[in-house]
Amino acid sequence: MQMETLKKMLDGEEVRGAVCSADGHVRTFARKGVIDLFSLVDSEPDFLRGGRIADRVIGRGAALLLVKGGVTEVFAYVMSEPAHSVLEQAGIKTSYAVMQPNIINRTGTDICPVEKLTSQTSDPDEAFSLIRGFLSKMKS
16 A cells, blocks of 8 residues: 555544555554553564554654564654654654654653653664563552
């Protein structure tokens, strides 16, 4: 599926988070943050390989998950500079509507915790482990 089609789906009311396409299959994400993306990479590690994703917000943590997943193209309405750098270094085609220095947390008081958490690594596997720990803490 072409990126323009994914963007149109993202604009529709039925997609609340992100939409990705790989091998002719489409997945939509509804939850905020990286929960759905993490779950997909964890449970179906090969699904994103060679695929495309359109999302509302892409920060560094999501970018590292997308590198681990093997996507080839990413669009975000809002992308952080660290996310763009990660994706560009991995050779992933990127486009965005707005570039920001960082993604801000939901209360607007600080940098997104996942963006901060992954700021010291460029290794997708290490980022995956860090995010797993973060999400486990959030559950408890």
